[in-house]
Amino acid sequence: MRKLLYALAASLLLITFTAQAAPEFRSDHPERYTVVKGDTLWDISGRFLNNPWYWPEIWHVNPQVENPHLIYPGDVLALVYIDGEARVTKVTSRGVEKLSPQVRSEPLGTPIPAIPLDAISSFLSEARIVDPETLQQAPYVLEGEDSRIITGAGDRVYVRGEKPADKVGIYRRSKVFNDPQTGEFLGLEARSIARGNVTAENGDVLTVSITRSSEEVRIGDRLLVQEDRRINTQFQPSAPARQVEGQMISVEGGVNQIGQYDVVAINRGTREGLEAGNVLAVFQAGNLVRDPVTDETIELPSERAGLLMVFRAYEKVSYGLVLQASRVLSIGDKVRNP
Template identity: 35%
Template sequence: MRPSVFRASLTQRLLPTAIIALGLLQPALADELKLQENAPDRYIVVKGDTLWDISGKFLKDPWKWPQIWNMNKEEIKNPHWIYPGDVIVLDTSGGSPRLRLLGNDKNDALRGNAKLNPRVRVTQFDAQAAPAIPAKAIEPFMAKPLVVDEAEFRAAPRIAQAPTEHLTITTGDKAYAVGVGGGQSGDQWQVYHGGKELRDPDTKEVLGYEVTYVGDAITKATGEVSTLQLSKAVQEVTVGDRLVPRPRKEYNNYVPHTPEANIQGKVLSTYGGVNDAGPYTTVVVNRGQRDGLELGHVLFIYKAPRHIRAENSKEESLMTPPEKIGNLFIYRVFPKLAYGLVLDSTVPVNLLDQVRKPGL
């Protein structure tokens, strides 16, 4: 029977001639690899698979994907795509488990030179390849940020006047904006309403603003006061709403990996119209780029400590111990905040639940 636990070795290198390795031979991330009890010897990738799903078929800890592939830091940020039809082989012949990719002429052509040249940087996700996490779960938050950095929000252009004395604007209406700056006719904008402050629950620092997407607009003429036309309105647009340049549709497919910094934070907001966030729900955490958080980082989620009900006033005040309830995949990072997708949670995730680097 194959042992389920192997210690990573920096000296063992597996180079089967008939197999194409996805990772360059760099030192593996420290920590042991625990295989699933029923880990297959090989797996054929099917449409709809994610890197997280595939990793979970082999590993008890799916975030250790880079370790079992023996990937370096650049490959984590710029992975070699895995496509439906690829055959992934679990190789334990050297004592350390490694995943290898069998040659596939069709899919090798799709991968092009990326597997041969580590300097190649792919910034646009190939829609045919297996994504890190379910793309449909995060698409609304990639195209329409509902959290805006404080400085960005304060400096954003704003709608300053409606076409009539009415304050509301709808699809097809003109609007007048200030702060557009050196743009040009044809520039596309997203329009956001509100600006609820998101404060750090401990330091009370304003980390950003939570906004509501209300529509799209196009610049028709520029100047100190620019003329826009509202091309789409999903809600009423009003004077004072902010403008954010429409982002390019881009998805960087970073693979799951753990932060180097000892990151600890809390859940500030949940989306999807729910108070109890379950699997594939987006949450906002009070940590961002300045804290060392980056795309693809995996954090553990812990239920926030709760007071133990005392029977009388003489009893000591006690709290429930930390309890891990799920994993969080960070997929969009702002200076002080980040979006994370809840994965395989055992109980609902709520505001002020804790997130931290695995192992802390």
């Protein structure tokens, strides 16, 4: 009997969760909205929905529009009803777009991004997750030209090791990520210092001309194949495909207090089903208090305190941008499905 009651309770919880997992339109949502330069897909989703991560479920793709998943400044979006369900789609002054094949006479311009690119663009070019062996075995800087130990853009450096490619990135070991709960090694963050071209080989000594640098190149910095760091602007805000629970384990810049538009690392990645565009709620850890009656130490419940969106996912670690923060966030705060 008890097992039957447990099964019924679990079923009710699942039904409740499923019922709640649906787009919820704002009471003040617009009937039409004209996209302007500077908008992000997250901003627009928030104009229509209380839960913007359900945008994919309300977006109606017009199959007769070129690049139908992209939204550009000047596009008009409107709320329409299709088979009785509210949807948002591109429209013109004549209604829903019905385009026949033709050559567009005006340039498209740049589609709006999912999140503010100026908040993450520099970070995307400066960090990557690698395994320690890859970095340890990579070619390393011996010295700069004229025996200098610190060099920058426009200089040459001498490197020892096997050439990884003609175009290379110069990286420096940064943070080691371990799971705060299990201690599992999650990855090593390598910070990009410079980019360059291999211009000569003399045995296992390479000459590298530095074409761009974010800081000084030092002896011991490592060469890796230059990673393609083009920013994907086409992902959509979405809820993770399955239940995810993790923690924020690092923040870019090493600050103590985390707020809106800070870049954070979390201890969950593609193996847990995360992908770019997934939105997670941030829960501030509850305080530890002493029970005055039993003298036990009790952890108070976590409280929802913000939202973040994953913009880059590796196997065990993901980077996300904090989009909302109702209070100061900290390393160790929990993340889970919104």
